Amino acid sequence: MELWYTEEHTPRVRFSIKVKEQILSRKSQFQQIDIFDSEEFGRFLTLDGLMMLTEKDEFIYHDMIVHVPMATNPDVRRALVIGGGDGGTVRELARYRGIEHIDMVDIDEMVVDACRKHLPSTSCRLDDRRVHLYFEDGLKFVRRFEDAYDLIIVDSTDPFGPGEGLFTKEFYGNCFKALSPDGILVNQHENPYYDSYAHAMTRAHRRIEEFFPVCRVYQAHIPTYPSGHWLFGFASKKLDPLEDMKPNLWNALGIETRYYNTKLHLGAFMLPNYVLKQLDLAG
Numbered sequence: 001m002e003l004w005y006t007e008e009h010t011p012r013v014r015f016s017i018k019v020k021e022q023i024l025s026r027k028s029q030f031q032q033i034d035i036f037d038s039e040e041f042g043r044f045l046t047l048d049g050l051m052m053l054t055e056k057d058e059f060i061y062h063d064m065i066v067h068v069p070m071a072t073n074p075d076v077r078r079a080l081v082i083g084g085g086d087g088g089t090v091r092e093l094a095r096y097r098g099i100e101h102i103d104m105v106d107i108d109e110m111v112v113d114a115c116r117k118h119l120p121s122t123s124c125r126l127d128d129r130r131v132h133l134y135f136e137d138g139l140k141f142v143r144r145f146e147d148a149y150d151l152i153i154v155d156s157t158d159p160f161g162p163g164e165g166l167f168t169k170e171f172y173g174n175c176f177k178a179l180s181p182d183g184i185l186v187n188q189h190e191n192p193y194y195d196s197y198a199h200a201m202t203r204a205h206r207r208i209e210e211f212f213p214v215c216r217v218y219q220a221h222i223p224t225y226p227s228g229h230w231l232f233g234f235a236s237k238k239l240d241p242l243e244d245m246k247p248n249l250w251n252a253l254g255i256e257t258r259y260y261n262t263k264l265h266l267g268a269f270m271l272p273n274y275v276l277k278q279l280d281l282a283g
């Protein structure tokens with residue numbers, strides 16, 4: 001008998017991966033957690049039936065969510081990851097010797113435990129001595145800080161269920177307050193192609209713009225996410241990801257990457273016309 005994982009990208013579009021074996025299926029207080037193994041994508045994690053990462057293409061997402069802000073400010077000392085329970089974002093941040101302190105706050109300890117056990121390729125740096133784990137709602141966690149972080153990365157689920165609060169004005173305002181004067185906020189920003197996701201993306205962009213003087217969007221190709229075209233938000237108090245990036249400093253760090261490079265960094269901010277229009281940036 002053949003076993004297939006199928007995800008609805010829209011009510012009229014489905015995406016399927018042939019499964020070798022289901023490794024885990026558990027329901028936490030917050031969400032349904034599944035891990036599968038496949039020939040094509042290796043192991044993959046889904047939450048509430050939505051793809052979070054596969055072993056084969058996670059390097060694209062994690063390179064882009066971490067190295068773009070780090071090449072803009074290679075001097076980041078204190079970083080906060082909100083969500084990110086699989087550990088992939090922390091793994092990439094931990095490669096920077098200059099980072100002194102990484103807080104990660106995920107609402108669901110069961111996701112982190114599952115990934116530690118079954119996805120060591122992403123969770124492998126969660127025990128780094130600079131990493132401090134908190135299990136609570138990121139919306140509440142970030143309220144208590146002022147001028148505390150140089151970088152906040154929102155590596156969340158989509159804007160429904162437990163991740164909903166991480167797309168609100170209150171959250172973005174508190175992130176602004178929690179950041180240092182050079183601070184950068186990067187978030188996973190959904191896809192521009194299918195209407196329901198595009199709506200969430202433009203709404204998030206408008207909300208972030210209300211607080212941050214620098215507010216841009218960049219893109220990557222992630223084969224297992226809906227439409228394969230994924231956006232990230234880049235917001236900051238001061239630093240512009242194109243004008244202020246430090247390619248020489250970043251390249252001198254000698255960090256080897258499979259997707260990110262400093263030329264691609266520039267190209268990733270060059271958006272298609274229909275996306276510029278959605279973001280009111282056309283003209």
Ligand code: SAM
Pocket residue numbers: 047051052053061082083084085086105106107108111112136137138139155156157161162163164165166188
């Ligand atoms: N790369 C992924 C993507 O874009 O699909 C995100 C992966 S990561 C596994 C998402 C994490 O966000 C999950 O572990 C989930 O528990 C966490 N999360 C969801 N809502 C949250 C909240 N309000 N506060 C903190 N973490 C949250």
